[in-house]
Amino acid sequence: xxxxxxxxxxxxxxxxxxxxxxxxxxxxxxxxxxxxxxxxxxxxxxxxxxxxxxxxxxxxxxxxxxxxxxxxxxxxxxxxxxxxxxxxxxxxxxxxxxxxxxxxxxxxxxxxxxxxxxxxxxxxxxxxxxxxx
Numbered sequence: 001x002x003x004x005x006x007x008x009x010x011x012x013x014x015x016x017x018x019x020x021x022x023x024x025x026x027x028x029x030x031x032x033x034x035x036x037x038x039x040x041x042x043x044x045x046x047x048x049x050x051x052x053x054x055x056x057x058x059x060x061x062x063x064x065x066x067x068x069x070x071x072x073x074x075x076x077x078x079x080x081x082x083x084x085x086x087x088x089x090x091x092x093x094x095x096x097x098x099x100x101x102x103x104x105x106x107x108x109x110x111x112x113x114x115x116x117x118x119x120x121x122x123x124x125x126x127x128x129x130x131x132x133x
Contacts, residue, residue: 002064002065003064003065003066003067003068004067005065005066006061006065006066006075006077006078006081007067007077007080010077010080010081010084013084013085013088014084014087014088016088017087017088017091017092017095018091020091020092020094020095021091024094024095024098024099025098026091026094026095026097026098027094028087028090028091028094035087035090038086038090039083039086039087042082042086043079043082043083043086046082047074047079047082050074050078050082051072051073051074054073054074055073061074061075061077061078066078
């Protein structure tokens with residue numbers, strides 16, 4: 001069972017943040033294109049860096065703690081790490097945004113008043129957006 005240790009940690013990270021998508025309606029997974037654009041540079045840079053470091057002998061991975069599936073010089077779990085942790089971070093950031101109702105510029109026009117979202121659905125009627133009663 002110890003060969004699943006790294007995957008277990010990744011599963012724990014996902015479980016710790018995935019509920020935010022449903023409970024707080026962060027819509028991170030619903031906006032999958034945006035998520036892929038955010039993940040792509042992170043995954044590419046860190047996989048290349050990690051692959052170099054492993055091939056240069058700077059560090060290794062304990063085969064007793066991984067599944068044995070390798071993508072080049074890296075264990076599958078290490079590559080998944082570079083996907084799972086950033087996804088958890090984005091979910092957490094979007095959860096804070098949802099709770100605090102912070103605007104970042106991608107909202108539907110009129111959904112924010114003075115930089116704060118006024119409706120969970122990101123939509124408001126025209127009068128409310130203008131501040132009329």
